[in-house]
Amino acid sequence: xxxxxIAVVGATGAVGEEILRVLERRNFPVGKLKLLASERxxxxxxxxxxxxxxxxxxxxxxxxxTDIAFFSAGATRSREFVPAAKAAGAVVVDNSSAFRMDPNTxxxxxxxxxxxxxxxxxxxxxxxxxxxxxxTAVWPIHQAVGIRKIVVSTYQSAxxxxxxxxxxxxxxxxxxxxxxxxxxxxxxxxxxxxxxxxNTKVAENGYNEEENKVIEEMRKMFHAPDLPxxxxxxxxxxxxxxxxxxxxxxxxxxSPEEAREILRxxxxxxxxxxxxxxxxxxxxEASGDLDVHVGRIRxxxxxxxxxxxxxxxxxxxxxxxxxxVQIAEELAKLPVEVA
Amino acid sequence: xxxxxIAVVGATGAVGEEILRVLERRNFPVGKLKLLASERxxxxxxxxxxxxxxxxxxxxxxxxxTDIAFFSAGATRSREFVPAAKAAGAVVVDNSSAFRMDPNTxxxxxxxxxxxxxxxxxxxxxxxxxxxxxxTAVWPIHQAVGIRKIVVSTYQSAxxxxxxxxxxxxxxxxxxxxxxxxxxxxxxxxxxxxxxxxNTKVAENGYNEEENKVIEEMRKMFHAPDLPxxxxxxxxxxxxxxxxxxxxxxxxxxSPEEAREILRxxxxxxxxxxxxxxxxxxxxEASGDLDVHVGRIRxxxxxxxxxxxxxxxxxxxxxxxxxxVQIAEELAKLPVEVA
Numbered sequence: 001x002x003x004x005x006i007a008v009v010g011a012t013g014a015v016g017e018e019i020l021r022v023l024e025r026r027n028f029p030v031g032k033l034k035l036l037a038s039e040r041x042x043x044x045x046x047x048x049x050x051x052x053x054x055x056x057x058x059x060x061x062x063x064x065x066t067d068i069a070f071f072s073a074g075a076t077r078s079r080e081f082v083p084a085a086k087a088a089g090a091v092v093v094d095n096s097s098a099f100r101m102d103p104n105t106x107x108x109x110x111x112x113x114x115x116x117x118x119x120x121x122x123x124x125x126x127x128x129x130x131x132x133x134x135x136t137a138v139w140p141i142h143q144a145v146g147i148r149k150i151v152v153s154t155y156q157s158a159x160x161x162x163x164x165x166x167x168x169x170x171x172x173x174x175x176x177x178x179x180x181x182x183x184x185x186x187x188x189x190x191x192x193x194x195x196x197x198x199n200t201k202v203a204e205n206g207y208n209e210e211e212n213k214v215i216e217e218m219r220k221m222f223h224a225p226d227l228p229x230x231x232x233x234x235x236x237x238x239x240x241x242x243x244x245x246x247x248x249x250x251x252x253x254x255s256p257e258e259a260r261e262i263l264r265x266x267x268x269x270x271x272x273x274x275x276x277x278x279x280x281x282x283x284x285e286a287s288g289d290l291d292v293h294v295g296r297i298r299x300x301x302x303x304x305x306x307x308x309x310x311x312x313x314x315x316x317x318x319x320x321x322x323x324x325v326q327i328a329e330e331l332a333k334l335p336v337e338v339a
Numbered sequence: 340x341x342x343x344x345i346a347v348v349g350a351t352g353a354v355g356e357e358i359l360r361v362l363e364r365r366n367f368p369v370g371k372l373k374l375l376a377s378e379r380x381x382x383x384x385x386x387x388x389x390x391x392x393x394x395x396x397x398x399x400x401x402x403x404x405t406d407i408a409f410f411s412a413g414a415t416r417s418r419e420f421v422p423a424a425k426a427a428g429a430v431v432v433d434n435s436s437a438f439r440m441d442p443n444t445x446x447x448x449x450x451x452x453x454x455x456x457x458x459x460x461x462x463x464x465x466x467x468x469x470x471x472x473x474x475t476a477v478w479p480i481h482q483a484v485g486i487r488k489i490v491v492s493t494y495q496s497a498x499x500x501x502x503x504x505x506x507x508x509x510x511x512x513x514x515x516x517x518x519x520x521x522x523x524x525x526x527x528x529x530x531x532x533x534x535x536x537x538n539t540k541v542a543e544n545g546y547n548e549e550e551n552k553v554i555e556e557m558r559k560m561f562h563a564p565d566l567p568x569x570x571x572x573x574x575x576x577x578x579x580x581x582x583x584x585x586x587x588x589x590x591x592x593x594s595p596e597e598a599r600e601i602l603r604x605x606x607x608x609x610x611x612x613x614x615x616x617x618x619x620x621x622x623x624e625a626s627g628d629l630d631v632h633v634g635r636i637r638x639x640x641x642x643x644x645x646x647x648x649x650x651x652x653x654x655x656x657x658x659x660x661x662x663x664v665q666i667a668e669e670l671a672k673l674p675v676e677v678a
Binding site: 149151153155169170173174176177178188189190192193194195196197199201202205206207208215228229230232234236237238239243245247256275276278280282283284295296298299300301302303306308310 | 492494508509512513527528529531532533534535536540544545546547554567568571573576577582584586595614615617619621622634637640642645647649
């Protein structure tokens with residue numbers, strides 16, 4: 001792959017920093033590297049391949065010469081600055097929700113719908129973390145036999161709410177350990193030793209924003225606009241990997257053995273399913289891993305077409321940074337278009 | 340109510356201590372109070388109504404004059420000593436799994452099947468904590484319209500594994516806060532900042548013991564031997580309340596408004612369901628409360644007969660000690676049998 005000039009927007013955030021680590025880890029051919037952030041972070045430096053790189057101000061003029069711009073600074077900043085990056089000739093991989101449901105923007109998990117990359121018009125959306133992890137885990141089953149319904153309850157880590165939320169969880173356990181009152185400013189409720197319904201607005205349909213993202217994004221990626229999904233999104237006191245309890249209703253029966261074999265051969269999945277050792281997917285083990293861990297693969301004893309599983313995936317990696325870099329890797333494999 | 344002589348077996352355990360607190364809180368008319376435990380705890384004292392009570396050795400001869408014996412020292416000790424308590428004339432409320440599925444032993448949540456108490460033969464079983472909390476929350480809906488299927492994913496606290504497990508979670512966050520390596524001896528995996536599939540043996544059917552208890556005990560209490568239930572039981576880093584994400588398939592449609600009204604009128608339930616304030620059931624708020632908190636009551640958008648909810652209940656109270664004391668209160672209301 002030819003070296004690419006890279007810009008990382010939101011470089012000092014939890015996902016931005018992980019993008020740098022994944023670019024290193026994948027030995028991605030980075031030409032010039034530009035780190036962009038808001039005023040507050042200008043002057044800081046971040047290490048890349050052992051060298052300090054200064055953080056520059058995010059501005060419309062900052063994208064000159066950029067081949068690929070990773071955006072991870074929230075939907076508002078994406079809406080403001082993605083057009084400038086596009087105009088400067090960069091291909092944008094956007095981790096925010098700004099363009100995910102735009103019909104002209106492909107929403108891609110490379111293990112699921114890499115073909116959608118071909119119709120990009122300068123912007124590719126990176127899905128919501130919960131949706132990306134769920135999609136990776138159940139797509140091979142959907143391909144094999146067809147999914148009729150998904151009931152999913154999540155166990156979502158603090159990292160989904162950013163670096164400040166991770167620090168808040170750590171601060172709270174420190175306060176608790178020192179016998180001090182436990183305080184919170186990032187989350188609406190104490191997260192240490194607690195859990196709560198996902199801290200996004202509940203819409204008129206009774207589902208919060210996170211749950212509605214899971215429904216809509218799964219349908220878009222699966223090209224299944226009516227796929228029935230019942231999500232319950234819950235925040236738990238875990239630092240950086242999301243877990244998901246998944247009940248599937250399939251179009252035809254599939255034994256746990258068949259499912260295990262299909263998932264074992266599928267890309268991006270690691271089977272962690274050892275009943276004898278009582279060893280199944282755990283966020284602590286999934287943290288730092290590019291693969292999504294899948295286990296507890298078992299029959300739904302109440303439905304011949306049912307199958308249940310438990311999933312854990314690193315929210316910052318497959319749920320964000322790794323999926324974004326993976327999209328960039330896939331883009332480089334596409335045939336060069338002749339204008 | 341006439342004063343009753345009470346024995347608490349396993350008095351120094353997490354549930355045993357809570358039984359004392361609930362007896363105080365309910366102003367239960369306690370005559371003589373006997374605290375029984377294994378050799379290790381003999382010599383300790385526990386406070387009851389401000390006075391120290393010595394812990395005595397659990398032995399077959401210890402139950403003379405006891406009216407009600409609360410057992411909470413595990414299934415092995417229940418199997419060994421319940422017959423002696425019964426022979427001494429005590430009525431036993433057993434918190435272990437030893438007799439729950441025995442056809443001659445009623446398994447009771449007083450809000451659900453108080454009538455079953457009438458056919459007791461000296462022993463009443465207190466259900467598994469997850470089953471007790473789930474049963475309390477969904478029984479009123481089952482009564483109103485009939486439940487066709489339950490899919491439940493749990494978020495279970497450390498207290499379910501006893502006082503030592505609660506200490507292990509606290510020790511681990513302390514170790515983490517002090518930058519020390521995090522160690523574990525009670526649970527098979529680190530629990531702080533982690534979660535894992537319930538630490539009981541996985542049976543041949545693919546479900547662990549906890550999940551199979553939920554299935555079997557719900558069916559017994561509901562007098563619905565074939566009630567379809569798909570449980571996934573997960574341990575989370577929370578101290579003492581269990582949460583449950585519940586998807587119900589009903590025999591007929593029920594609107595969230597109807598369900599909320601039915602649950603609001605039902606005993607043992609507190610509705611915590613405020614989408615505007617993003618305030619729903621949380622283990623931290625359910626801790627210490629006798630009621631089961633129910634919220635996120637919403638339609639399953641994929642099924643006209645579907646309904647979803649989120650539940651939190653104190654594992655040590657409704658899941659154990661309070662349900663046991665409540666059974667004793669109900670027993671006292673029964674007409675005295677004439678031999």
